[in-house]
Amino acid sequence: MNNHEFYSEYYKELSMPSVEWRELSGRIKAENIINILNARKISTVLEIGAGTGSILSYLSKMDFATKYYALDISEEAINFIKKREDIIGLVDANTYDGHHLPYQDKQFDLVILSHVIEHLHNPAELLIEAARVTRYLVVEVPLEDNLYTHIKINLFKSRYREETGHIQWFTKQKFLILLCKTCNLNLLDTRMVYVPDSAYFFYKGSKRNIFNHLSLFIKKILRSISPNIYSLLLTDHCIALVSDLKSC
Secondary structure, rough: HHHHHHHHHHHHOOHHHHHHHHHHHHHHHHHHHHHHOOOOOOOEEEEEEEOHHHHHHHHHHHHOEEEOOOOOOHHHHHHHOOOOOOOOEEEEEEEEEOOOOOOOOOOOEEEEEEHHHHHHHHHHHHHHHHHOOOOEEEEEEEEEOOOHHHHHHHHOEEEEEEEEOOOOOOHHHHHHHHHHHHHOOOOEEEEEEEEEEHHHHHHHHOOHHHHHHHHHHHHHHHHHHOOOHHHHHHHHHEEEEEOOOOOO
């Protein structure tokens, strides 16, 4: 199954808990974007892989920009966005081929790729194309090349990759090499971002118990001792702010 087929089926079968999860995740990701922009002036925003539009919705509520654009390979996702009434300033929402962006050089102040490039066979191609059409590019990825993920896949034969559609597994180093060396982009800022408690327990749902509380407590302790060791053992996220003026 290719990416178009995977996401066409995904958005056709969205349940209410899935929509609620995406809304919560969208708020968290939008806050990460706002924080790493660090008060830079933004008027026009394009989100690539916009999904249900949850990130753009939250940014709109925060009066982050004045004009918003959305692209996704899934027609079902774009239809979902077009039906929303809470993205004030939405100019356009369209499907695209996953490779080429139908926009002029530096048309946008900001392009967002949040949890997108791990789904791509050739993430560099889209990163370079995204940098072409914007002043600033924000990219967030999960760091899944760790002990826990490898045990889950190789020992317990989990279908995690098939279920998530994740093709690329990143460490922070691999992620930064992709941005700076492979794509020749200018790294302006990078931060580790962690799933808040509210999202962690929402995801656990009915499985919320003393074990989950203990697991979360251990994770927090490990992060505080050594974020680098944590990322070798367990999955966390990294967000980067880049431009196409090379100086890394």
